[in-house]
Amino acid sequence: MTQIEHEIVDSLRRIVRSIDLYSRSLSREYELTWPQLAALRELERLKKCPVGRLAAEMYVGAPTVTGIVDRLERNGLVKRIREEDDRRKVLVALTDEGRRLLSRNPYLLDEGVCRQLADLPERQQKQMLTSLNRLVSMMEAEQGNGSGGNGD
Structure with missing residues (x-):
């Protein structure tokens, strides 16, 4: 492994660690x-959708999202709604309590990181996005799950 490759891997480890630490603070707060x-953030964006669509938007498998939705439903943050036209089709949507929680502004990344990203010139944001997407593609290809994997 070259020095630059080592630094890239090290940076990835640090990103994973930062996300883990932030996830713990989300859990506490x-x-x-x-x-x-x-x-919850995807449902805020989509309004309501089937579990399969939510799973695709989150890049995880439907069984994983079903478990997440079950827990969120138990906590009163989402609800399952049967479609009027086809009662077999079930959609997931935020409850008022879920919207209230999101209005308290929990971010998917630390708020400071979000601000710093927003402060970058658009050109740098696009470069970062291109590099990250390329890295994701390489990792997915290596794992043999170019479709985004199942998240299990």
């Missing part, structure tokens, strides 16, 4: 895991 918050 909001009694949420990072994946639960990610699901």
Whole structure:
């Protein structure tokens, strides 16, 4: 491994550690895991959707999202709704309590990181996104799950 490759791997480890530490603070402050918050934020964006769509948007498998939704539903943050046209189809949506929690502004990343990203010039944001997407593609190809994996 070259020095630069080692530094890239080290940076990835540090990112994973930072996300883990932030996830722990979310758990303490909001009694949420990072994946639960990610699901709530996706539902905020999508309004309501089937579990399969939510799973695709989160890049995890439907069984994983079903477990997340079950816990969020038990906590009163989401609800399952049967479609009017086809009662077999079940959608997931935020409850008022879920919207209230999100209005308290728990971010998917530390708020300071979000501000710093927003402060970057658009050109640098695009470069960072391109580099991260390329890294994700390489990792998915190596794992043999170019579709985003199942998250299990």
